[in-house]
Amino acid sequence: MSSTDQDPDRLYAAREPIFPRRVSGRYRTLKWWIMGITLGIYYLLPWLRWDRGPSMPDQAVLIDLANRRFFFFWIEIWPHEFYFVAGLLIMAGLGLFLFTSALGRVWCGYTCPQTVWTDLFILTERWIEGDRNRRIKLWKSGWDAHKIRLRVTKMAVWLAISVATGGAWVFYFADAPTLLGELVTLRAHPVAYTTILVLTATTLVLGGFMREQVCIYMCPWPRIQAAMMDEDTLTIGYRDWRGEPRGKHRKAEGAETLGDCIDCNACVNVCPMGIDIRDGQQLACITCGLCIDACDEVMEKIGKPRGLVDYMALSDEGRERAGQPPKPVWKHVFRIRTILYTALWSAVGVGLIVALFVRSDIDITVSPVRNPTYVTLSDGTIRNTYDVRVRNMQGESRLFQISVQPSDLFRVEVEGARNGLVEVPPDAIELNRVYVMAPPGSAAASAQSTDLRIWLLDVEADTRTYKDTVFNGRNAR
């Protein structure tokens, strides 16, 4: 009887606590590996060192929010290269579409942070309070010294995990060893403490207490994913044509008419979502595969073939019911839809790699100053002013020369610099005021506008880049 049945005035059922049982098997092992790798990457990545010269922290992965730059090992993304981030997001989206269309909710079941952290919280809970039956007993028992000790220990461990999770996040935004020192000596910026506090609270609440509620009620992804799945998508199901009618009493009269399911509830007891896969496909199922491991264990014990609960596609159901073998897995995976996703994903990936290799590590932006559009000097020379930003994307200081073309029509002066030579510090953008002048009586001086190219030369590397603009003459509107 549900809580709403008990109290007709209540609109919502109270949460039924779930105590997933420990299980071992192929999918559980896969989940352990993925959990270890993803958590390892998350916690340790900010501590990987990478030589970035004297002006930047020697950190392999760094988000420099102040200068809107992103460092990933040898790759540096500057604000004007945001298309790299957009490309990576598109690839992540297409990758998700690809995996969902081939293997259903594998993202949810194996790699989603909510799943990984919930798994970690359940693991520690099991270490401290015991497996399913002991946890249920403890939950039902009254408060005594034993229960208080276990609950306090669990909360302390959960809190430590949550603080470590929030702490690891801020290390991506500054030099990790320096920030750690500042954090423990209470010299860090208040934003760092606030971020850790917020992430500690969300990790603890979402991973420790809300768990499956996040997937069922808060996350929009299960609703969207259904649109990407079709009858060939491999997802988790129960072979009811083999399992039914279910029954426990194998030795009783008429047992020979029973199916393979012995109604042991092992698949339900291991499910972190608390559902029964024998009821059919459900929105709550994150396709973690733990019910497969549990049922395979049971099938082995009773001498039946594995796979009563298994990855399967809807299109195979009819075939299997008719006694035919299911289609090979590769036929489910390689379909027009998945090939299209793979092609798009690869095209974006190749485009990004090409863009990465052909990009220049110097850059200029040119903003003409249009108030006024031109100035007439005492000798009749027409002068235009430009704000030229020179971007040095290398770890050492570099000397640049600013020049203009056509050089026979114009003369150039850079404010505060001789011969157009400017030195730009490492990993910096330098704003220069540039004056371009056309001699009195020249064609450019009297024309409405003349095309102008502003060149930037890296003096030592002898590499050049340019930006096109216009020069406004006396007849400019």
Ligand code: SF4
């Ligand atoms: S039904 Fe099976 S696959 Fe789905 S969430 Fe539960 S244990 Fe995981």
Ligand code: SF4
């Ligand atoms: S684990 Fe297998 S045998 Fe046991 S209830 Fe689930 S489907 Fe039936």
